Amino acid sequence: MELTNYVVLATILFTIGATTVLLRRNAIIVFMGVELMLNATNLALVTFARIHGDLTGQVLAFFVMVVAAAEVVVGLAIIVSIFRTRRSASVDDVNLMKS
Amino acid sequence: MSMLLSPSAAAVLLPAEGAAVATDVVPGPFLAAPFLVLLPMLGAAILLLAGRRSDRWGAWFGVLMSGGAFLVGLWVFLSMAGLPADDRVVDYSMVDWISAGSLDVALGMRIDPLSMTFVLLVTFVGTLIHVYAVAYMEHDRDRRRFFAYLNLFVAAMLVLVLADSYLLLFVGWEGVGLASYLLIGFWNHNRAYAVAAKKAFVMNRIGDIGLIVALMLMFATFGAVDFSTVFAEVPGASTALLTATGLALLVAACGKSAQFPLQAWLGDAMAGPTPVSALIHAATMVTAGVYLVVRSAPVFEGAPTAQLVVVIVGAVTLIFGAIVGCAKDDIKKALAASTMSQIGYMILAAGLGPIGYAFAIFHLVTHGFFKAGMFLGAGSVMHGMDDQVDMRRFGGLTRFMKVTAITFGLGWLAILGIPPFSGFYSKDKIIEAAFVPVDGEPWRAWVFGGVALIGAGITAFYMSRLFFMTFLGRRRWNDGKGDVAGRGAQDGPVRHPHESPALMTWPMILLAVGSVGLGFVLNAGGRFVTWLEPVTGHAEHEEPVLPVALLIALTLALVALGIFLAWRQYVVTLVPIRAPHGSVLTRAARRDLYQDDVNETLVMRPGQYLTRSLVYADKEMVDGGWLGLAGGVGRVGEWLRGWQNGYVRTYGATMLGGLVVIVAVVLALTTGSAS
Numbered sequence: 094m095e096l097t098n099y100v101v102l103a104t105i106l107f108t109i110g111a112t113t114v115l116l117r118r119n120a121i122i123v124f125m126g127v128e129l130m131l132n133a134t135n136l137a138l139v140t141f142a143r144i145h146g147d148l149t150g151q152v153l154a155f156f157v158m159v160v161a162a163a164e165v166v167v168g169l170a171i172i173v174s175i176f177r178t179r180r181s182a183s184v185d186d187v188n189l190m191k192s
Numbered sequence: 193m194s195m196l197l198s199p200s201a202a203a204v205l206l207p208a209e210g211a212a213v214a215t216d217v218v219p220g221p222f223l224a225a226p227f228l229v230l231l232p233m234l235g236a237a238i239l240l241l242a243g244r245r246s247d248r249w250g251a252w253f254g255v256l257m258s259g260g261a262f263l264v265g266l267w268v269f270l271s272m273a274g275l276p277a278d279d280r281v282v283d284y285s286m287v288d289w290i291s292a293g294s295l296d297v298a299l300g301m302r303i304d305p306l307s308m309t310f311v312l313l314v315t316f317v318g319t320l321i322h323v324y325a326v327a328y329m330e331h332d333r334d335r336r337r338f339f340a341y342l343n344l345f346v347a348a349m350l351v352l353v354l355a356d357s358y359l360l361l362f363v364g365w366e367g368v369g370l371a372s373y374l375l376i377g378f379w380n381h382n383r384a385y386a387v388a389a390k391k392a393f394v395m396n397r398i399g400d401i402g403l404i405v406a407l408m409l410m411f412a413t414f415g416a417v418d419f420s421t422v423f424a425e426v427p428g429a430s431t432a433l434l435t436a437t438g439l440a441l442l443v444a445a446c447g448k449s450a451q452f453p454l455q456a457w458l459g460d461a462m463a464g465p466t467p468v469s470a471l472i473h474a475a476t477m478v479t480a481g482v483y484l485v486v487r488s489a490p491v492f493e494g495a496p497t498a499q500l501v502v503v504i505v506g507a508v509t510l511i512f513g514a515i516v517g518c519a520k521d522d523i524k525k526a527l528a529a530s531t532m533s534q535i536g537y538m539i540l541a542a543g544l545g546p547i548g549y550a551f552a553i554f555h556l557v558t559h560g561f562f563k564a565g566m567f568l569g570a571g572s573v574m575h576g577m578d579d580q581v582d583m584r585r586f587g588g589l590t591r592f593m594k595v596t597a598i599t600f601g602l603g604w605l606a607i608l609g610i611p612p613f614s615g616f617y618s619k620d621k622i623i624e625a626a627f628v629p630v631d632g633e634p635w636r637a638w639v640f641g642g643v644a645l646i647g648a649g650i651t652a653f654y655m656s657r658l659f660f661m662t663f664l665g666r667r668r669w670n671d672g673k674g675d676v677a678g679r680g681a682q683d684g685p686v687r688h689p690h691e692s693p694a695l696m697t698w699p700m701i702l703l704a705v706g707s708v709g710l711g712f713v714l715n716a717g718g719r720f721v722t723w724l725e726p727v728t729g730h731a732e733h734e735e736p737v738l739p740v741a742l743l744i745a746l747t748l749a750l751v752a753l754g755i756f757l758a759w760r761q762y763v764v765t766l767v768p769i770r771a772p773h774g775s776v777l778t779r780a781a782r783r784d785l786y787q788d789d790v791n792e793t794l795v796m797r798p799g800q801y802l803t804r805s806l807v808y809a810d811k812e813m814v815d816g817g818w819l820g821l822a823g824g825v826g827r828v829g830e831w832l833r834g835w836q837n838g839y840v841r842t843y844g845a846t847m848l849g850g851l852v853v854i855v856a857v858v859l860a861l862t863t864g865s866a867s
Binding site: 111114115116184185188 | 838839840841844845848
């Protein structure tokens with residue numbers, strides 16, 4: 094099977110993720126978009142590792158997974174906290190620092 | 193004070209015919225001359241800087257400084273009189289003033305009979321008027337400031353007459369202009385007075401431009417502006433250049449001396465307190481133009497056309513002022529018109545060349561006495577009549593103000609030229625000189641002589657009118673005794689005319705003594721003419737086209753006619769309290785022969801339109817351009833600001849877009865270079 098297909102798939106997934114992040118207001122959905130982009134990156138990394146025949150890309154993918162897991166923990170905690178205080182999970186409502 | 197030789201000392205001095213050459217050897221007593229200027233300047237500085245603290249003693253301090261200058265002047269004068277005639281012209285250059293490239297101007301004084309004549313006139317009359325003003329301004333809150341300005345004026349006037357270069361003369365010229373402005377507008381809380389001051393200032397600026405042009409011409413041609421170098425170089429200069437310089441100097445003289453066509457400011461200048469009118473606008477500052485023309489004699493000698501223009505200006509002004517004087521009801525404005533006319537005589541004489549210079553200065557000195565005396569008399573009348581200036585509301589004041597009436601009357605006889613009063617000797621000589629034929633142009637003698645002669649007649653009429661309306665005739669003011677038949681209106685506020693205090697009458701008496709005797713004393717044996725010869729040169733006596741005796745007789749006949757007409761109209765018949773409508777000429781004369789209207793139509797309004805259109809152009813084009821640019825930048829900023837909307841996703845999109853662009857560029861470059 095052609096390995097470039099994986100790269101194309103990764104690109105499509107990344108684009109979907111980016112579009113989600115840019116277009117949706119709900120913080121949870123935006124968060125899912127971020128996850129999708131991270132995983133698309135992981136897919137690309139693994140594919141490139143396969144193409145080049147070394148493990149660097151796969152190792153990097155593990156790092157990304159670890160960071161993503163940590164990010165999910167922190168991010169969801171923030172979102173829940175915001176939702177509790179403001180009764181909304183919309184990213185547009187988070188404008189406390191705007192005068 | 194160190195004495196440096198001015199660079200002009202090295203230049204070869206070519207003497208004007210008959211005039212003495214300036215020496216640089218300063219006789220001992222002349223070293224005191226700087227104090228002439230320093231004393232009043234110090235007075236002005238102290239009084240202005242000390243402010244209200246000096247209110248109590250300020251007035252007498254001013255008198256002291258002016259009097260001190262007079263004593264110094266007298267000392268220098270006496271020591272000059274002790275020198276032989278050829279040594280009386282001294283250039284005393286004190287320090288280098290301006291040294292720039294080829295221009296070298298020293299701060300120096302020219303001490304000669306001409307400048308000393310002015311020094312004595314300015315300081316003597318000036319001191320008397322200072323004393324007078326002590327009483328006249330007694331109830332003015334700002335009396336101290338008044339004396340500071342008076343001292344400033346005396347200092348500036350002395351700089352003007354003592355300067356040894358046109359540049360230093362210009363400093364004094366501007367100084368007297370400033371002092372005149374400050375004093376005309378002394379009561380500047382009155383809007384009309386402030387406007388009068390501004391008018392005088394602006395019209396004087398026009399004259400000053402003439403002086404600046406003359407300075408530039410001199411610097412461009414001779415490379416120097418000091419009298420000795422300029423006069424020495426004059427014989428080698430072209431007539432056209434001398435004519436241009438002469439005309440520029442004449443413009444300056446016209447502005448300062450209120451000569452046609454720059455005379456309109458003098459009448460309004462009467463807004464100043466009366467001592468100012470007496471000192472500045474009668475006796476001294478307004479005669480500075482005559483001084484300038486006489487001082488620049490070598491320039492005018494080389495430019496017959498300019499001389500002719502000088503004579504024409506003098507003749508026109510002397511008739512102009514006389515006509516205006518006949519119609520004015522304001523006593524000070526009538527005197528101002530008379531001043532204008534008398535200075536016209538002086539300018540005319542100064543334009544006649546060597547035969548006229550001495551008489552111009554002679555008339556200037558006697559005029560300084562009798563006109564200052566009459567102005568002080570007018571001030572005394574105003575003092576007694578609660579500042580009333582309308583002569584139609586005077587009449588019969590002799591009984592109440594004997595000293596004022598007598599001193600004024602002596603001044604009146606002097607200006608009329610009745611022998612043996614001062615004016616007779618000076619004015620008659622000018623008329624005689626005007627009748628002296630010029631080679632090849634006999635018409636000049638008849639035209640200018642005739643004008644001077646007729647002017648004397650008109651002078652007699654309007655001065656008699658002034659005197660009769662004020663001091664003789666029936667009372668036309670409310671004396672509080674109810675209506676008496678034939679006495680005129682009793683409307684108006686009740687007046688209590690009274691003689692002024694001794695501080696005011698004594699200066700008037702001393703000036704009246706000058707009005708009576710000065711002409712005779714100075715004329716005896718041609719004393720004054722001989723005294724001025726080192727400056728003006730010796731003029732051969734020339735016979736006028738008519739015999740002198742006939743001229744005198746004609747003049748006196750015209751004067752008698754003028755007095756008679758005035759007597760008939762203003763003493764025999766009752767003077768109406770409200771000015772009658774009058775003939776076309778009277779109405780024109782009341783309005784200064786429409787000079788203000790002409791100035792406003794020809795100069796002021798076009799000028800205003802010009803400035804307005806310039807302001808408009810500046811606003812619309814210059815300002816508009818820059819404001820438009822700034823506005824454009826602002827609008828771009830506004831648009832850019834829209835991007836900073838605070839939404840994370842917008843920033844994210846921007847980052848993404850930027851990233852895509854960067855990747856695209858990098859890809860394009862790498863593939864491009866790879867292929």
